[in-house]
Amino acid sequence: MRKRIVWILAISCLLIPVIASAHVKWFATVEPEKVSIEQILSPFFITISLLCAIILAVLSQVMGKLMDIPLAAKIDMKLDSFRKYLRYLLKYGTALSFILQVVNGTMFAPEFAIHQTWQTLIMWIIIIFLLIPHHYATKIAALFMLGLFIFVWSEAGWFHMLDYGFYVAIIGVLLIGKTKLENVGFPFLYLGTGLSLCWVAVEKWVYPMMTTEIIHHHNVPTFGFEPGIFVVLSAFIEFVVGYLLVVGILNRVLAVVVTILFILTTTIFGYTEVVGHAMIHIVLLIFIIEGISFYHPPIKMHKSKLDQMIFVSLNFLFVLSTFLLIYYRFA
Secondary structure, three states: OOHHHHHHHHHOOOOOHHHHHOOOOHHHHOOOOOOOOHHHHHHHHHHHHHHHHHHHHHHHHHHHHHHHOOOHHHHHHHHHOOHHHHHHHHHHHHHHHHHHHHHOEEEEEEEEEOOOOHHHOOOOOOOOHHHHHHHHHHHHHHHHHHHHHHHHHHHOOHHHHHHHHHHHHEEEEHHHOOOOOHHHHHHHHHHHHHHHHHHHHHHHHHHHHHHHHHHHHOOOOOOOOHHHHHHHHHHHHHHHHHHHHHOOOOOOOHHHHHHHHHHOOOHHHHHHHHHHHHHHHHHHHHHHHHHHOOOHHHHHHHHOHHHHHHHHHHHHHHHHHHHHHHHHHOO
């Protein structure tokens, strides 16, 4: 069992199980049933937590070395030349994502169906203003997005909408374009997306039966693991990816891997997956092009390698504990 655990955690950095990229609420057909905190904090869970903390400490020093590879360095320089198009990518990528959603009859995510004509009208107003090539039009679209998001938030509840906190970051980036605060936009996008991924991952620990049902219903491969163990591991993978975004370790190489694997989930979950994760694909593409050159990640506060490794590992355990306890308390 120990050999299996080490193997799956090592390979998962390159082959993340597709269930980690799926949003449980979109596909589960069973009612959410919260398990006890004692069941979540099992010896297995604690062991994986400590193992992840150690792997992340090592990863914080290894990821930078990948850029020493000549081919990686060449690709890195090529991607630098596309940075000037990033705001256009976010602007028109958001428009494309909203087109897919409104055609599908939903807002922001597949679980929020459009029920009234005015909601469809607002969606098209957002799309039209995003397609207008002027920053004032972009700001108007962002304001309409914010209004619609607040409405959905009031209907679904603040706890539910934390899954989609990255939309707040996207709205913020669109609003502060061409202003003095423009430079803080993309770091905010990193932070918002990372925290959203971490939050969604906790759902799989608190409501494991929902994910287990998806595994059985869609015949998701578990690589020889029991579904219960696989759910725990896949949630850790998703949480780790979000954490890497926040602390600034998720560089272009890992962003490429994550993007490819998000795309592969469409082979299992189909068009709903395309609509639901279109916006995430745009954000990850931005990360691939930009890297973290503009972002002064928290890990850089520490100069020595040992201090960085200690910071990453201990901070991971703190963030993991905080997210789990807050989610469990309000779930």
